[in-house]
Amino acid sequence: MDLHAHAERCMADTNSILGEARNWMQDFLSADQQKNEVITALIKKLQDTEADIGQLKRDLSAEHKSRNGFQVEAELYHSQCKKLEQKIDDGSFIAVLIDGDGAKFADHFIRNPLEGGPRAAQALRQAVREHVMSEYPELDNEDIPILIRVYANLNDLAKSLRFSNVIDRDEDMKIFAEQLTNSRTEVDFVNVGRGKENADSKIRKMLSHYHKNLQCKKIFLACCHDNGYLHDLREYSDRAELNRKIVLVETTPAEPNFKMLGFPVTRFDGVFRTKGLDNETKHNFSMPVKPVQPPEPRPAPSLPPPVRQPSVPQNPLDAHRVASSSPDQQQQQLQQQLQQQQPQQQPFSSAPNNDPHGGSASVASETETASRTPSVVNSGNGGTSVSYATAGGNTTNHQNISLQTAKSRKLPKTVLYNFEGSRIDPPTTHPANNPAQGTYKTKLEKISPNAFCNDHYLVGTCRRTSCDRVHNVDLTPQEVSIHRYKARTSVCPRGPECDDYDCYLSHHCLRDPRCTRGNACRFTNTEFGNLHLDTNEKLKPAYV
Secondary structure, three states, X not given: OHHHHHHHHHHHHHHHHHHHHHHHHHHHHHXXXXXXXXXXXXXXXXXXXXXXXXXXXXXXXXXXXXXXXXXXXXXHHHHXXXXXXXXXXXXXXXXXXXXXXXXXXXXXXXXXXXXXXXXXXXXXXXXXXXXXXXXXXXXXXXXXXXXXXXXXXXXXXXXXXXXXXXXXXXXXXXXXXXXXXXXXXXXXXXXXXXXXXXXXXXXXXXXXXXXXXOOEEEEEXXXXXXXXXXXXXXXXXXXXXXXXXXXXXXOOOOOHXXXXXXXXXXXXXXXXXXXXXXOOOOOOOOOOOOOOOOOOOOOOOEOOOOEXXXXXXXXXXXXEOOOOOOHHHHHHHHHHHHHHOOOOOOOOXXXXXXXXXXXXXEEEOOOOOOOOEEEEEEOOOXXXXXXXXOXXXXXOXXXXXXXXXXXXXXOOXXXXXXXXXXXXXXXXXXXXXXXXXXXXXXXXXXXXXXXXXXXXXXXXXXXXXXXXXXXXXXXXXXXXXXXXXXXXXXXXXXXXXXXXXXXOOEOOOOOOOOOOOHHHOOOOOEOOEOOOOOOOOOOOOXXX
């Protein structure tokens, strides 16, 4: 019994030990599995990390190559920039732009034209260089060239100087201009011819050109006598770069608005006149007449056909066109002016006609010297001119005079100008939408691609010797009005200086003063500048 029980107990203990061993073995196997999984994961992680490190090494190597390439390019570009800067510095210059119609060289230069021209050029260059050395030491380089450009209406400038007794003959001014130009290769005196905007437009273009040119370090601009430049300079006054680049040169006292623009202003008193000429007055449309004592009676002469006063004042003896709106006003105003400008002449008083030979009406003169009394006549072909009665003296202190009067009863043609000297066109309206629009269009299409002759239909006679335009198609008055309006939409090639009484083109925008088309308007960017008179004040004519 005891053996059997003991055996069973041993079997039970053995089974318990085997069970526990199996559990331990299972735990060991599970732990090994987890260990293997951890080791496998670590190996995979190491492999991935190693691959990433290899990619980073390759990327770093590529970055090194790229950086080296960029560095080489940067050094190349830096070298090229240095060369360009050197080229710009080597070709740098200073520009001097002069409106010669208002900024005139000093008298002592012009009176001796052969030597004065080179001396004036040298004096101007020296004055500019001294100003640069004083105000802009970074440009203190004796080798930097100074380009001088003078723009002026040479013929009218010469007349103005001659009538102000600065020179004896017009040729002196032309010789001075030639000698000034020939003194140095970088100095030019440009004769722009007749026209108020000729010099202005060239200076505006050159100012824009030099401003964009990096090689131009400074621009000296002598134009402070003319308010016409204010509009252009005002556009640049807010630009810091140009503000440092432009220097205004004051000759005669500058208009106040120039000093409000913020540009530096200097003076070269030893080079330019500091006062206007004797016959210069701003916006002066008067026609002073100098009394002349004829040696003997002769037919009354007439002054030349009226000519509008140009931008550079002309000879006081020259005849100017009277800007007026009616012939009566022209005659009355011009007569009053002539009387005011001849205070030394005493009025004539009528006397009985005691001439036994039936001569002209005799009048008694309160002066002993013979004189001529001006009278105003309206020319039959347009304009207003002045004629003089010929006075012949005799021993009885009586003089015979004959007065020239207007022979034609036709109303004279007139041309209006404002105080700035710009021609003022009469107002116009678009033709009404009536049947004439259709008939005009039909006739125009029939002659296409040709066109109606403007002179023939709008002036009354064709002024061309060989005209290929159409003349033989009849147009009704309404159709002529339509054609006239079409012509008015075109800019006159002579601009605001046009003095043709029969001109049918426009000299400023026909929508003034309410044009809203901006740069799209054909009168905005013309060879004469912006032809918009954008205020009612500018559209008012100037009267004598």
